[in-house]
Amino acid sequence: MKEKIQLLHPQGRKLASIDKEKYDVIRKAILQALKKGPLQHKALQEAVEADFKKNKTSFEGSVGWYVECVKLDLEATKVIDRINEKPLHQWVLKALR
Numbered sequence: 712m713k714e715k716i717q718l719l720h721p722q723g724r725k726l727a728s729i730d731k732e733k734y735d736v737i738r739k740a741i742l743q744a745l746k747k748g749p750l751q752h753k754a755l756q757e758a759v760e761a762d763f764k765k766n767k768t769s770f771e772g773s774v775g776w777y778v779e780c781v782k783l784d785l786e787a788t789k790v791i792d793r794i795n796e797k798p799l800h801q802w803v804l805k806a807l808r
C-alpha cells in the first residue's frame with residue numbers, strides 16, 4: 712500500500728489524503744516555479760505542467776487538482792504565502808518575502 716499524506720487547508724480544514732509520492736512531485740515543481748518569483752494560480756499550474764513536460768515526468772491524475780491541493784497545504788504549513796493583490800492572488804515562497 713502506498714504511503715498517504717493528509718493535506719491541510721489554510722483555514723484549518725482537512726483536505727484529501729493523497730499519495731506521498733504524488734505530493735512530493737507536485738511540491739517540488741511548485742517550489743521550483745516559485746523560486747523565480749510570485750505567480751498567479753494559472754501561471755503556477757502552467758509552470759508545473761511545463762516542468763513535467765521538460766523533465767518528462769509521468770503523472771497520473773489531474774495536475775490542476777493536485778497543484779491546487781498541494782498549494783493550499785504549502786500555504787497552511789507556511790512554506791508559501793498568498794499575496795492579496797487585486798484583481799488576482801499570487802503565491803510566493805516564504806523565504807523570498
